[in-house]
Amino acid sequence: AQTVTQSQPEMSVQEAETVTLSCTYDTSESDYYLFWYKQPPSRQMILVIRQEAYKQQNATENRFSVNFQKAAKSFSLKISDSQLGDAAMYFCAYRGSGGSNYKLTFGKGTLLTVNP
Amino acid sequence: ETGVTQTPRHLVMGMTNKKSLKCEQHLGHNAMYWYKQSAKKPLELMFVYNFKEQTENNSVPSRFSPECPNSSHLFLHLHTLQPEDSALYLCASSLSVLDQETQYFGPGTRLLVL
Numbered sequence: 615a616q617t618v619t620q621s622q623p624e625m626s627v628q629e630a631e632t633v634t635l636s637c638t639y640d641t642s643e644s645d646y647y648l649f650w651y652k653q654p655p656s657r658q659m660i661l662v663i664r665q666e667a668y669k670q671q672n673a674t675e676n677r678f679s680v681n682f683q684k685a686a687k688s689f690s691l692k693i694s695d696s697q698l699g700d701a702a703m704y705f706c707a708y709r710g711s712g713g714s715n716y717k718l719t720f721g722k723g724t725l726l727t728v729n730p
Numbered sequence: 731e732t733g734v735t736q737t738p739r740h741l742v743m744g745m746t747n748k749k750s751l752k753c754e755q756h757l758g759h760n761a762m763y764w765y766k767q768s769a770k771k772p773l774e775l776m777f778v779y780n781f782k783e784q785t786e787n788n789s790v791p792s793r794f795s796p797e798c799p800n801s802s803h804l805f806l807h808l809h810t811l812q813p814e815d816s817a818l819y820l821c822a823s824s825l826s827v828l829d830q831e832t833q834y835f836g837p838g839t840r841l842l843v844l
Contacts, residue, residue: 649832658734658835658837659838705772705773717786720772
């Protein structure tokens with residue numbers, strides 16, 4: 615079974631600084647999908663970024679980028695120029711490939727605090 | 731907003747009550763999901779529906795009963811719950827259950843069972 619580990623229960627960053635959230639996963643599959651979701655307090659969980667394992671290039675979405683290390687099974691999220699609105703719980707998630715392998719496996723989350 | 735709505739947003743119920751959670755998506759998706767989010771635990775997938783057909787029941791107790799009358803609506807009927815069932819219940823949808831489709835989440839219903 616796949617597992618997703620987020621080793622940092624909490625992180626903090628100063629506004630305008632850069633922070634990196636860690637995620638590792640365990641799988642025997644060679645093709646899969648990885649996601650970072652953001653869940654602000656009392657608000658909806660939204661997709662931040664996704665990465666297809668077959669792509670070597672790291673995904674980027676504005677201030678958010680990932681460092682995908684397939685051999686190390688690592689998928690970290692970097693937030694540049696942090697803003698107060700980035701404060702949220704961040705979840706790393708894994709989804710297998712092949713057929714209807716639709717089950718998302720989530721990590722326990724990292725609570726990010728942004729200090730003004 | 732992600733296009734997935736859930737009602738009610740908060741619910742308090744006794745162990746003998748019967749209540750229902752509702753999820754509606756306005757995205758034209760065909761797959762819908764129920765997740766349970768408990769404190770300090772990863773999200774747990776409960777049920778999956780694809781084109782109104784249940785495709786997964788992740789060993790969920792029978793006191794939780796899902797219903798999917800059409801691809802836009804998903805219900806979770808609750809009956810004789812236990813205090814440990816208190817959690818945030820999240821609904822999600824995706825275009826299909828194919829692996830490349832991103833799931834979009836609703837705001838959740840925060841349930842407290844007394």
